[in-house]
Amino acid sequence: MPFAPPPSPSSPTRPPRRWADRAFGALAGAGLFAAGVVFADYAGPHDGGNVALAETLSVEQARLLRSELDETPDRPLLLGGEAIARVSRLASPSVVHIECVYRDEDGGAVEETGSGVLTRHPRWAEEDGRLFVLTNRHVVAGAEGQSGTSRIDLRLADGHTVRPIRVWTDQATDLAVLEIYNRDLPAIHFGNSDALEIGHFVLALGSPFGLDRSVTLGIVSAKGRRRLDLGTKDLINQDFIQTDAAINPGNSGGPLIDLRGRLVGINTAIASSSGGSEGIGFSIPANLARRVFDELLTHGRVRRAYLGVQLDNGFDRGSLASVGLDRLYGARVQVVKPNTPAAAAGLRRNDVVLNFGTVEVQDLDHLINLVSLTPVGERVQLTVLREGREIPMTLALSERPEPTKQR
Template identity: 45%
Template sequence: MLASASSHALLPAAMGNGDPMPSLAPMLKSVNPAVVNISTYTTRNVQQNPLLNDPFFRHFFNVPEQQMRPRQRRTQSAGSGVIIDAGAGTVLTNHHVIDGADEITVALEDGRSFKAELIGSDPDVDIAVLKIEAKNLSEVELADSDKLQVGDFVVAIGNPFGLGQTVTTGIVSALGRTGLGIEGYENFIQTDASINPGNSGGALVNLRGELVGVNTAILAPSGGNVGIGFAIPANMAMASIEQILTHGEVRRGQLGVIIQDLTSELAEAFDIKPGQRGAVVAEVQEDSAADKAGIKAGDVVVEVDGKAVLSSAQLRNAIGLRRVGDKVKLTLLRDGKEKTVKAT
């Protein structure tokens, strides 16, 4: 049964005790203007029939010369982005949203649209930074994504299927997802807030309206949302953004080791207590940062700067997101004893 406009006025605007109904609307009023729609335009050459490359075929069938000229096709795709610095017009999005684009347009919630300049990108993390020349912009405040917990409420905002700005809600269903083969460096926030094609680059915010992640990928056997989406943590994105804004590119540090997960079999072989997590150093490259720090094959890295290392992927992320020249403190297990080293 459809309610008439007059009947809507009879619906309660407050709970029984007089308190207002719970709503995300006040938070979204401040956040939505900072989430943008991104349109990209790409010109590609259309592949010709290989037979047209044969001079005899062209002569025999009297193929006109104009058919030999390369034809081009202009394609358009849509994604999302987030304004993180209103004064500078800095927009954060995914690298795959703008990859190969000849032209990038950013559209705001208020209807304005601007040509965007690509400042730089980090394909390994799937982050890109754009700049628009515009006044009266809004920005999203950044949260410390390391403080996220499974079960925290989150809101995804973006442009799914090119429909325009759309809001979905859910919770953080898992943290630290790796091994998906989506990006070079993976440490995804997993959420059941609906994320669909076109949401890429959009905002994942907490209930305070702070940016905790950048919506990036979905697990979708059917091609649409099935309740498992992935976002790049805000802290991980900012590690790349700061370098892009400073250098126009990411200058990624390396430790110089080959590593693998600490399995139960390896733990038993190294006489390490059951349940210990970490990354086993399989090989140390000569004259590398690890070599100079005194790290040896067989060492088990269990902490980086005081934060526990649970897997080889986590260690790779922790080191790979550091800048060239950064100093790190590594806690190792060697011959059953704990040892601390510092590497540059």
């Protein structure tokens, strides 16, 4: 099944099944109520001034609403709908519609459309209010290096169309950051994507087919999706959130948010046999996006730590007996490069890295992401399986000289 930046129409809807749909709706509403209506316990300074909490239900409001709906059989559904409407209303002004026009190799005009989300960097938010748009690199990549022959137009919720002052991009994650002149618009706050669990409700916002600030509802279907063939070898940092919230052409770069209005992902691609939305979408986790955002603004590029090893792509279930594992996890070292952190720490060929810090390593791509997200220079504890024995070792990560997957 191909994976691609979202393209094409949705499948036809099935005939209504009134009793089943009503029962499912009530259950879904009950879940949404439990997850997202009573925000009062979370609406404090510890939430970082989250924009979507500014007008959430107070304890008294929630009590009155519950009281008013006590005699209504659809009460859970109505409560859930109120939660979604409130978060959608507060988050939608942060969504940006993007149009990128550039010249192709033959000199013809090409137009790419996508979405983005307004955010601020904590370092500058209180100093000069710098405002940024976070989006996918593939939405704006055509305009790179074509000064004077290309343009990026950003259509904002206040009705204005602006152009970025500056653009930063990162091929390895397919992320881009665009700075715009400060405006009186709400910027979304980052959530903790690691805290997401399978089954959590999420909303995807964007401009599918050019329809500004559309909202779709779904759940987190899976986490840690890697090795997706997205048509480019440059995308080496893959750790996607999978969701069934509808993602279509124009949604690329738009936000995936939780029911408290926090950014938990950047919508990037779909899996589809028809080219349309089939309920399998992929979003870049907010924690990865936040690190890239910080690196681009601080250093102008993304500095990535590395071990200095080449990992074994052929490490599979057939290899378990030879290394003494009873289940498949970890990443096997194939080559240790000289004068690298791995060499200095004493890593050897055929060592299997089982743990990186406190995290169990699932596979080589998981290890690559864990290393890449670790600050350059940080000392990390590894657990390595060598000749049937688990060996702890500590190494200090240095900066990767080139962005290649051969680590």
